[in-house]
Amino acid sequence: MKTEIIDIWNYLSDSKKLIGKSNAVKNQLPKYCTTVAPPDIPEGKVTVFDETNQVWLMQDDAPATVTIVRVYGYAPDTMIYIGAADAMVDDIPANCTPIAPDAAPPAGYVLTFDTDSGTWCSTEDHRGEIVWDTADATEIYINFPGPYPACSTTKSPANVPYPVWSGSQWVTDADQQQQANIRDNVAIYNDLMLRVVSAQCPLQSAVAQGIALTQSQQEVLTELQQYAVTLAQFIQSADLTQSPLVFPESQPGVLEYPVSLNSTFGA
Incomplete structure (x- = not known):
């Protein structure tokens, strides 16, 4: 089952001002965001989020006192890139990084973020595929990006009675x-x-x-x-x-x- 991504609107932690739209994993929202869409903002106004009543309020615009940076979000479970947004330089949301991906992944791959090295990687993507464990012929459903599991094969043993892996194919255990x-x-x-x-x-x-x-x-x-x-x-x-x-x-x-x-x- 693939991760469901939804639209969210981010706001500053102190002033609650709207800072932009981004994406997040459903039911795993970062801090200082909402799924409530803001109204159209007329010139000279800003909108701030009332967390108590879960509504956007209109206020007169005031000079910005914080530095906004572009951040790039990733899913917390799969680490897959899910989109870009703006955030305060001193208050970057969880599962985000100011490091921008430098290239789109090739076909069959997805962008994932390596938190240890702080880099974006092109990772094999076999999600939704089924492979079989060569130790016991059990079925494995792939939910996460990455190479095929060790000791697995994409060859089905379905038509082989009492299957055992020979190293290159399924054969019948005599x-x-x-x-x-x-x-x-x-x-x-x-x-x-x-x-x-x-x-x-x-x-x-x-x-x-x-x-x-x-x-x-x-x-x-x-x-x-x-x-x-x-x-x-x-x-x-x-x-x-x-x-x-x-x-x-x-x-x-x-x-x-x-x-x-x-x-x-x-x-």
């Missing part, structure tokens, strides 16, 4: 991929076996209670038992790190018993 394949294959096996058990349960319960099964029901139970053995043998011998695995298939309708019984097993 170990993570294999572990994921194992989890997926075991989940498929468990789901199939659960369906076998669910279909077997009413038939085995009937047998346990001495209820005779019909020919078709007996065929279903036999097929379910054979399929359970086939599944177990398959999962024991399969390479679970591979994907996709082709699991053995059951006879149509068997796993849905007793909801839908295939005509092959019909009475």
Whole structure:
């Protein structure tokens, strides 16, 4: 999110006289300024700011008794140049300097003020861009001017499963991929076996209670038992790190018993 810049009107700290218009970051106003626009000033008059009532008052002009200098403001968080204004030489507002920028920044750069050296610099500006941390592929949204963060890349890992940075591009982490394949294959096996058990349960319960099964029901139970053995043998011998695995298939309708019984097993 970029910094919102608004218009402000500056006035002297002692006399409250209007000294000019400038810019500031919204909600971060320096001292001795207001967002209230002054009225038109007729010749021979000056306007002063009534801080109590937050209005401009008109007064007769009087000879200036202070020295006014041109100052250059910068945003307090990003240090980006935001505009010029006038100020008293002995009362320069915060986040301002009398040092003028000597050149406009090139494309892709912004002017920033270095308070340590007291100079304006052309700084790379990638605000609003997204880069990715090469350590863990997490997304980084850039809010401040400057070069791209260390250990980051503009290449997205979005289309690379289990991405890991190779030094020049994202590649799939083979170990993570294999572990994921194992989890997926075991989940498929468990789901199939659960369906076998669910279909077997009413038939085995009937047998346990001495209820005779019909020919078709007996065929279903036999097929379910054979399929359970086939599944177990398959999962024991399969390479679970591979994907996709082709699991053995059951006879149509068997796993849905007793909801839908295939005509092959019909009475």
